[in-house]
Amino acid sequence: MRAFIALLAGTIFGAGLALSGMVDPARVRGFLDLFGTWDATLAFVMAGALLPMAIAWRVQSRLLHAVSGDNFALPSTRRIDAPLAVGALLFGIGWGIAGLCPGPAIANLALAPLAVLPFLAAMLAGMLLHRLWAAQR
Amino acid sequence: MSALFANAAPGMGFLGGLLIGIAGVVMLLGIGRIAGVSGLAAQATGITGSDSRAVALAFIIGLPVGAALVAMARPIAVTFPSSLAVLIVGGLLVGFGTRLGSGCTSGHGVCGLSRLSPRSMIATGLFMAAGFATVAVMRAFGWV
Numbered sequence: 595m596r597a598f599i600a601l602l603a604g605t606i607f608g609a610g611l612a613l614s615g616m617v618d619p620a621r622v623r624g625f626l627d628l629f630g631t632w633d634a635t636l637a638f639v640m641a642g643a644l645l646p647m648a649i650a651w652r653v654q655s656r657l658l659h660a661v662s663g664d665n666f667a668l669p670s671t672r673r674i675d676a677p678l679a680v681g682a683l684l685f686g687i688g689w690g691i692a693g694l695c696p697g698p699a700i701a702n703l704a705l706a707p708l709a710v711l712p713f714l715a716a717m718l719a720g721m722l723l724h725r726l727w728a729a730q731r
Numbered sequence: 732m733s734a735l736f737a738n739a740a741p742g743m744g745f746l747g748g749l750l751i752g753i754a755g756v757v758m759l760l761g762i763g764r765i766a767g768v769s770g771l772a773a774q775a776t777g778i779t780g781s782d783s784r785a786v787a788l789a790f791i792i793g794l795p796v797g798a799a800l801v802a803m804a805r806p807i808a809v810t811f812p813s814s815l816a817v818l819i820v821g822g823l824l825v826g827f828g829t830r831l832g833s834g835c836t837s838g839h840g841v842c843g844l845s846r847l848s849p850r851s852m853i854a855t856g857l858f859m860a861a862g863f864a865t866v867a868v869m870r871a872f873g874w875v
Binding site: 617717 | 811
């Protein structure tokens, strides 16, 4: 049941990425390209996504558990630290370089599987590198 | 509006954004979890531990399924960077950075911002700024 709900959510998410044009690396890079032919689409996507989520958080604060009966498993860290900042900066650089973030990259397995494969392989390698690096510290 | 947004697709962008937000709502209220793609991808692949790998895997499988459904109804154009090095360097940075920073555009950008999480506000500000700066530098070097 929980996996089915997650599959449904992932499918809606992937449809949203495709419909909004966010699966297109050129369009995402167009948003980040302030000195080129700027493409504002991503701002409208964010606005559309934030709206239902902002309402959902208000509902969530009044619930004891999720509809499935599961307890809420939500991030509880509040510390603003160097890993958060450095991680976000590295991610932003990679995002700008390729025009891809994790969601659109995975969704592209259905649209341009061969083109996205090198990015996805490198992304998983980067995640694995982080795990090895974190284990050493 | 037309001059400033000449290259944009505001309507489809907003509509697609709504779907992304609704997906986040289904995860949050449905099963009590954050629709953060980088975290779920790491859990689905076993790169990080998870109490429910099946949930993460199901969500990740849904992403291409949803994109394929839309592609059956209307043509979706995707233009990738032609350079293999660009894709690999970009991927490495996105993978390492999202784990170190505990999230990406969906987890921090959509779920965290809407929760008014200070961590997510800072992360989103930083990765947006880094993205703008990176493309500006690439443009300055004539790589865009």
